[in-house]
Amino acid sequence: MSRIKTLTASDGHHLSAYIAGDADAERAIVVIQEAFGVTPYIRSVCDRLAEMGYHAIAPALYDRVERDLVLAYEGDGLKRALETYASCDQADALLDVTAAADYLHQAGHKRVGAIGFCWGGLLSWRMATQTQKLQAAVSWYGGGIAGESHAAPHCPVQLHFGGQDAHIPHTDILTIRQNQPDLELFVYDQADHGFGCFDRSSYNEDAASLAWQRSMDFLSQHI
Structure with a gap:
């Protein structure tokens, strides 16, 4: 049910949010969008999690700029996504994902997790380090984490990166490992940025499948 x-x-x-699963589901999770809006892929993540027994919610972070904005992954869509992302206030985005976590807590869930992709991966990290709303956070190819990796998470965090990702250099991954040596961090050597999204040309089925299984095992353990 969505x-x-x-x-x-x-x-x-x-702001609007896409919700999947029952309010009395066993687990609750915030699904955080890429820089393209609450796309069919992000909705599919919520639906997949709902089938696994999660109450999942994906807040529309672009509603402060343009309501219901969903963009293509390539061409003009990519250009506009970069422009729109640059125009967003990052503090406001954190307020919006926090509102989604608050909704889940108010629905009766005592333990809430987050999983984010691209921009959402960075916001998942920020939720873990700048709020105390989560019991676990997962980030897939979150750019910018290295520059904030000195911050101590308030909950367990798991990170996933593509070894061929030109947007997130290997030096960033080394910095994260140095600053957070006890963090679960996985690199998929043959994967590029966005490797988890089946609507992107960079989709890597093997890496996506393994990262998903690791993410689900991690979330099951902590929430």
Whole structure:
């Protein structure tokens, strides 16, 4: 069962969110979008998690710029995604994902996790380090984490990166490992940025399957 819900962030902003699964599901999780909006892929992640017994929610982070904005992964869509992402206030984005976690807590879930992709991977890290709303966080190819990797997470965190990702250099991964030596961090040598998304040309089925299994095992352990 999926539906659209309106959330209210702590600053009063109203945003939409895609929700899948039952409110009384065993587990709860925030699914955080890439720089392309709450795309069919992000919705499919929520649906897949719902089938596994999660109450999943994906907040629409671009609603502060343009309501219901969903962009293509290539061509003009990619160009506009980069421009729109650059125009977003990152503090506001954190408020919006926090609103999604608050919704799950208010629905009765005592343990809430997050899984984010690309921009969402960075926001998953920020939720883990800048809030105390989560019991576990997973990040797939989150660019920018290295520059914030000195911050101590308030919950267990698992990170996934592509070894061929030109957007996230190997030096970033080394920095994260140096600053967070006890963190679970996986690199998929033949995978590029966005390797988990079946709608992207960089999709890598083997890496996506392994990263998904590791993510689910990790989330099951902690939430």
